[in-house]
Amino acid sequence: MKKRGIGLGCSWYGTGYGNGFPDVSSAFVEIHDDGSATVLTGAVDVGQGSNSIFAQIAAEELGLESQDICVYSGDTDATPDSGTTAATRQTYNTGNAVLKAVRQAKSSLLDYAAHEFSCPTSEGIELKEGFIGVKGDPSRRMPLADMVFQARLKGERFISAESSTARSTPVDPETGQGAPYWPYAFGCQMAEVEVNTETGMVRVLKVVAVHDVGKALNPTQVEGQIAGGVTQGIGFALLEELELKEGKINNPALSSYLIPTALDVPSIEALFVEDAECTGPFGAKGLGEPAMLPTVAAIINAIDDAVGVRITSLPATPEKILQGLAEKREGLEK
Numbered sequence: 001m002k003k004r005g006i007g008l009g010c011s012w013y014g015t016g017y018g019n020g021f022p023d024v025s026s027a028f029v030e031i032h033d034d035g036s037a038t039v040l041t042g043a044v045d046v047g048q049g050s051n052s053i054f055a056q057i058a059a060e061e062l063g064l065e066s067q068d069i070c071v072y073s074g075d076t077d078a079t080p081d082s083g084t085t086a087a088t089r090q091t092y093n094t095g096n097a098v099l100k101a102v103r104q105a106k107s108s109l110l111d112y113a114a115h116e117f118s119c120p121t122s123e124g125i126e127l128k129e130g131f132i133g134v135k136g137d138p139s140r141r142m143p144l145a146d147m148v149f150q151a152r153l154k155g156e157r158f159i160s161a162e163s164s165t166a167r168s169t170p171v172d173p174e175t176g177q178g179a180p181y182w183p184y185a186f187g188c189q190m191a192e193v194e195v196n197t198e199t200g201m202v203r204v205l206k207v208v209a210v211h212d213v214g215k216a217l218n219p220t221q222v223e224g225q226i227a228g229g230v231t232q233g234i235g236f237a238l239l240e241e242l243e244l245k246e247g248k249i250n251n252p253a254l255s256s257y258l259i260p261t262a263l264d265v266p267s268i269e270a271l272f273v274e275d276a277e278c279t280g281p282f283g284a285k286g287l288g289e290p291a292m293l294p295t296v297a298a299i300i301n302a303i304d305d306a307v308g309v310r311i312t313s314l315p316a317t318p319e320k321i322l323q324g325l326a327e328k329r330e331g332l333e334k
Contacts, residue, residue, distance in 0.1 A: 001197045004205070005306025009297030010188045013290040014181025015088040016166040023166035025094040026080035029058065029101040031109055031158040035130055035145030036068045037102070042082035043094040044074040048288060049221040050090045054098045056217055057281050061102045063127035064144075080161065088286035089166070091217070092183065095281035096164035104160035112151055112158075167279055183277050185290040187211040189230070191298035195306045197325060200318030202303060204234055206267040211291060213272045215283030222287060226270035229291020235260045236292065237299040238315050 017023040028040040039058050045051040055069040062068075073079060082094045109132070110122035117134050119125055126135045133141020148158065171178035189209040195202050207230050216222045239258040243250040251257045276283025296314065304310050309324030 002194050003197060003306040004192060004194050005302040005304065006190060006192050007298045007301025007303070007305055008188070008190050009294035009299075009301065011186070011290060011293040011297075013088065013185045013187075013293060015092060015183060015185060015286045015290075016168065016181050017083075017087055017089070019168040019170050019178075019180040023083065023089070023093065023168070024163055025082040025089075025097040026161065026163040027054075027082070027094065027097040027101045028080055028161045029098070029105045029159070031062070031105050031144075031148055033145060033149035033152050035064070035143060035148070036070060037062060037064065037105075038070045038072060039098055039101075040072045040079045041094055041098060042074060042076070042079045043090045044085045046085050048085075048090070048225065049218065050085070050094070052221065053091050053095060053217055053284075057095055057098050058102045060282065061099060062106060062144075063129060063131075065130075068130070080163075088185065088288040088290060090288075091284050091286045092277075092280050093164055093166055095284060096279075097162055099281045100162035100164060101160045104162055105158045108160070109148070109151075109158045112156060113147055116147070116150070183214070183279065183285045185212055185285055185287065187290050187294050189294035189298045191295065191302045193299060193302040193306060195303055195321065197307060200321035200325070202238055202299070202316060202318075202321065204238075204264075204266040204299060206269070207234075207295060207298065208269045208271070209291065209294070210271045210273060211287060212275060212285075213287050214277035214280050214285035215274055216272055217282060217284050219272075222272050223270040225287045226272070226291045227265075227268050229287075229289070229293075230268050230270075230295050231260050231265050233292040233295025234264060234266075234299065236314065237296040238317075239264075241315050241317075 031037045039054050043050055051071040054071050055066045058069045059066045110125045113125045113132050114122040124135055130144050131141045132144045132147050167182045169179045171180050191207045192205045193202055209226050209230055213222055277285045300311050
C-alpha cells in the first residue's frame with residue numbers, strides 16, 4: 001500500500017564564519033580605456049554563480065552591462081584573499097567588497113570627469129549605458145572608454161582595492177543575546193511524499209520552497225540555488241549515509257554512498273521573498289546552504305503524516321521505516 005503525507009519544515013541560518021573568526025573578503029577593481037572593468041577576487045565560483053553576481057554588482061554601479069565586466073577569481077598569485085566559498089558568504093561578503101572597490105574607483109573617475117567637464121562637483125556627473133557626462137545635459141557627455149583613454153594619456157588610472165568584514169557581534173554570556181552571525185536567512189518548505197508500506201521506500205512528489213533572499217540580484221540563479229538545495233536536502237533526508245568503522249570509510253564510492261539522481265528530483269516550486277538587507281550589496285544576502293535545511297524536516301514530517309512513523313536519525317532508510325511500522329503494529333496489538 002502507498003500512503004501520502006505532507007510535511008512542513010522551517011529554518012533560520014546565520015551566514016558567515018561567526019563572531020570570533022576573521023570573516024574578511026577583499027576585491028580589486030580597475031576601469032579600463034576600452035569601457036570595460038576588471039574585478040579581481042579570491043572567491044572561487046564552484047558552480048553557484050558568484051562570478052556572475054560580482055559582474056552584475058560592478059556593472060550596476062558603473063552603468064555598464066555584465067558582459068563589460070571581467071571577473072578574475074581564485075588565483076592566489078594575483079587575487080586578494082576573499083575567504084572560502086563556504087558559510088553562504090560570497091554574495092554578501094565578497095559582493096560587498098566588490099561594491100566598495102567599484103564605488104571607490106568610480107569616485108576617482110567622477111572626480112576626474114567633473115574637472116574635465118568644468119563641473120563644480122562630481123555629484124553633477126553620471127555614468128549611464130557606457131557614457132559619462134553632466135547630468136541633464138546630453139550635449140556634455142562622451143563614451144566612458146574615451147574618457148578613461150584620455151585620462152590614461154595623462155597618467156591617470158582608476159583602480160581601487162577594498163575589503164569588507166562581516167558585521168557580527170559577540171553573544172552576551174548573561175542573556176545569550178547578540179548577533180554572532182550576520183545576516184540571517186530564513187526559509188520555509190513543504191514536501192509531499194509517498195511511502196510504500198510494504199517496502200519502506202519513500203518517493204518525494206513535490207516540494208514548495210519559500211526563502212528570504214534579501215534582494216534577488218539574479219532571480220534565475222536564486223531559483224537554481226533553491227532547486228539545488230532541495231535536491232541535496234532530499235539526499236540528506238533519504239539517502240546519504242557515511243559508513244565509518246575504526247576510522248575507515250566503508251562506502252567511498254557513489255555505488256555505495258547514494259545521492260539523488262535526476263530521476264529522484266521531484267517537482268520543485270521555488271519562491272522567494274524580497275526584503276532588502278540594508279547591509280548587503282544592493283540588498284542581497286546569501287542562499288547557498290539555507291535552501292537545503294528545511295527540506296529534511298519537511299520530508300521527515302511528511303513521512304510521519306503519511307504512515308505515523310517518527311524518524312529520529314538520518315537518513316530515513318526503508319529499513320527504519322519498516323521497523324517503525326512494525327513497532328507501531330506491535331503497539332496496537334498490545
